[in-house]
Amino acid sequence: MTTTVLGAGYAGVMAANRLAGRGEEVVLVTPNAWFVERIRLHRVATGLRENARLDLDTVLNPAVEVVQDTATKIGDEKIQLASGENLPYDTLVYAIGSGASDQNGAYRIVSEHETDRLRAALAEAPDAPVTIVGAGLTGVELAGALREAGRAVKLVSTAPGRRAIQAHLRFLAKQGVEIEVGRVAPAELDGLVVDTTGFTVPSLAADSGLPVDEFGRLLVDEQLTVKGHPNILGAGDAVHLDAPNYLRAACATALPMGAHAADVITARREGRAGEEFRMGYVLQCTDLGSGRGRVQFLHPDDTERALAIDGRAGGLVKETICRMSVRWLTQERDRAGRYSWPAGA
Numbered sequence: 222m223t224t225t226v227l228g229a230g231y232a233g234v235m236a237a238n239r240l241a242g243r244g245e246e247v248v249l250v251t252p253n254a255w256f257v258e259r260i261r262l263h264r265v266a267t268g269l270r271e272n273a274r275l276d277l278d279t280v281l282n283p284a285v286e287v288v289q290d291t292a293t294k295i296g297d298e299k300i301q302l303a304s305g306e307n308l309p310y311d312t313l314v315y316a317i318g319s320g321a322s323d324q325n326g327a328y329r330i331v332s333e334h335e336t337d338r339l340r341a342a343l344a345e346a347p348d349a350p351v352t353i354v355g356a357g358l359t360g361v362e363l364a365g366a367l368r369e370a371g372r373a374v375k376l377v378s379t380a381p382g383r384r385a386i387q388a389h390l391r392f393l394a395k396q397g398v399e400i401e402v403g404r405v406a407p408a409e410l411d412g413l414v415v416d417t418t419g420f421t422v423p424s425l426a427a428d429s430g431l432p433v434d435e436f437g438r439l440l441v442d443e444q445l446t447v448k449g450h451p452n453i454l455g456a457g458d459a460v461h462l463d464a465p466n467y468l469r470a471a472c473a474t475a476l477p478m479g480a481h482a483a484d485v486i487t488a489r490r491e492g493r494a495g496e497e498f499r500m501g502y503v504l505q506c507t508d509l510g511s512g513r514g515r516v517q518f519l520h521p522d523d524t525e526r527a528l529a530i531d532g533r534a535g536g537l538v539k540e541t542i543c544r545m546s547v548r549w550l551t552q553e554r555d556r557a558g559r560y561s562w563p564a565g566a
């Protein structure tokens with residue numbers, strides 16, 4: 222039996238490695254011959270890092286067959302590809318992530334393509350101040366990187382709820398970032414404006430008539446399986462699972478989901494029922510630029526604990542976690558089933 226994985230991000234590569242190492246035939250469909258460390262894109266945008274690419278060969282099990290193409294429609298037994306080919310499948314893992322193209326003209330750093338667009342605009346206007354809308358992790362990390370690169374930065378956001386975000390904003394204010402609390406529409410602002418208010422997902426699931434939520438994310442059940450389509454599973458940013466209800470778009474979520482999708486497929490091949498997906502969070506790490514960071518300890522349900530590590534120590538832990546997120550993929554490539562994750566709340 223063959224499993225076809227759509228998308229070579231954190232979820233897709235994890236699922237492909239876990240299955241291939243157990244002897245499953247795996248086909249991976251990806252537009253690019255490289256893996257993008259999306260969690261590094263804020264540094265690529267600001268020119269602090271050349272790119273966020275790793276050759277696919279360095280993270281992927283060599284037994285996986287790579288089809289360099291883009292899925293344009295998912296049918297019952299075959300996938301339509303942008304090249305015009307039709308690719309038959311037995312089982313499908315939908316892991317195409319987030320980062321659809323911009324909707325309001327503002328710059329974004331959700332994908333490599335959009336990051337390059339911002340990088341070019343910054344290079345063209347080296348003295349122009351930058352306004353970032355949104356103080357989630359992406360906005361905060363971009364502000365820190367822009368300050369490290371010597372840019373004038375304004376960050377506009379609604380009042381921060383989480384303690385970690387309040388701490389990030391205090392730190393960034395000390396670094397010279399102008400903080401403005403309020404709700405603005407990025408399209409109404411002038412100058413170099415970066416919208417970091419959220420991720421959007423590609424419309425492939427909706428275009429294929431599969432069940433989606435209001436954001437276009439593929440709906441999956443606790444076995445990460447699409448209702449009415451037992452041979453289609455999903456993992457990562459591109460899917461929505463109601464329970465547990467605290468899951469957020471993160472590589473910290475995509476990696477366990479990719480591994481669990483593989484485990485459900487393996488269980489079914491062996492005549493067992495797949496288990497329900499459960500995971501708990503431990504840390505949320507933020508890169509605040511200039512080697513500084515914050516590591517916020519979390520309860521499994523993603524609420525904050527009182528404990529955090531700030532400053533250079535926080536920056537060091539953050540860098541270690543970024544490296545680990547690639548190491549978890551290569552370890553899974555070398556020994557399938559090695560990756561494990563904390564249980565849910």
Ligand SMILES: Cc1cc2nc3c(=O)[nH]c(=O)nc-3n(C[C@H](O)[C@H](O)[C@H](O)COP(=O)(O)OP(=O)(O)OC[C@H]3O[C@@H](n4cnc5c(N)ncnc54)[C@H](O)[C@@H]3O)c2cc1C
Nearest residue numbers: 228230231232259260292317318457458470471472473475
């Ligand atoms: C600047 C930035 C910083 C971040 N920092 C953190 C962080 O510190 N911690 C954290 O946990 N998360 C962080 N994230 C979020 C994290 O990067 C995403 O949640 C994660 O990448 C999701 O993994 P994924 O496998 O679902 O999708 P992705 O990593 O986006 O991979 C999806 C893959 O699918 C491919 N694809 C898309 N469409 C198709 C198609 N039609 N056919 C075939 N392939 C397709 C894409 O090319 C891509 O390779 C950050 C994101 C950004 C942008």
